[in-house]
Amino acid sequence: MEKSVLQKIEIRQGDITRLEVDAIVNAANSSLLGGGGVDGAIHRAAGPELLDECRTIGGCPTGEARITGGYRLPAAHVIHTVGPVYHRMNAARAENLLAQCYVNSLTLAAAHGVRSVAFPAISCGVYGYPIADACRVAIDSSCRFLKALPAIEKVVFILFSEGDRQVYERHLASLA
Numbered sequence: 001m002e003k004s005v006l007q008k009i010e011i012r013q014g015d016i017t018r019l020e021v022d023a024i025v026n027a028a029n030s031s032l033l034g035g036g037g038v039d040g041a042i043h044r045a046a047g048p049e050l051l052d053e054c055r056t057i058g059g060c061p062t063g064e065a066r067i068t069g070g071y072r073l074p075a076a077h078v079i080h081t082v083g084p085v086y087h088r089m090n091a092a093r094a095e096n097l098l099a100q101c102y103v104n105s106l107t108l109a110a111a112h113g114v115r116s117v118a119f120p121a122i123s124c125g126v127y128g129y130p131i132a133d134a135c136r137v138a139i140d141s142s143c144r145f146l147k148a149l150p151a152i153e154k155v156v157f158i159l160f161s162e163g164d165r166q167v168y169e170r171h172l173a174s175l176a
């Protein structure tokens with residue numbers, strides 16, 4: 001992978017709602033009306049205005065992305081994307097949909113002038129995607145696509161657990 005692209009990638013551990021980036025990505029469901037996990041944390045931290053705006057959008061199909069304001073979050077925008085439910089389809093289809101989440105989120109980010117964006121491990125909680133496979137899709141699809149989006153300067157992958165962070169760090173190191 002090209003060095004100029006790899007230098008834009010940062011792996012962190014912690015709570016995505018605290019990050020000072022232009023946009024954070026939410027692992028939402030297709031209603032966009034909130035839920036548990038990272039979705040619940042983002043709605044709690046952003047405040048009720050986020051749900052009010054989400055209600056005007058009318059949902060989002062799996063693999064696509066929609067953008068809203070960030071309200072009380074440090075991030076100016078929230079990009080809501082809907083990952084695949086891993087056990088509802090074959091692995092190839094899940095991989096394709098997960099890659100679309102990253103590519104569509106980055107496309108939307110660039111279209112809104114976002115220069116720094118942070119992703120959680122989409123689909124790796126309730127939706128059951130194995131972390132090692134999801135990590136490969138997340139980093140590889142983002143890196144491939146970043147070449148076409150020079151305006152995006154930083155992509156943070158933020159993991160909740162130490163183990164997940166190590167999986168991401170190992171994969172990133174293998175690409176250098």
Ligand code: AR6
Pocket residue numbers: 014015016017027028029034035036037038039040041083120121122123124125126127128158159160161164
């Ligand atoms: N910051 C960073 N990562 C987090 C945080 C946080 N504050 N909270 C959880 N994670 P999940 P999914 C991690 O279940 O699998 C919701 O109900 C978590 O450890 O939030 O895409 C939606 O409404 C895991 O690694 O998302 C949908 O119905 C990762 O974020 C459904 O869950 C994703 O876990 C989406 O399921």
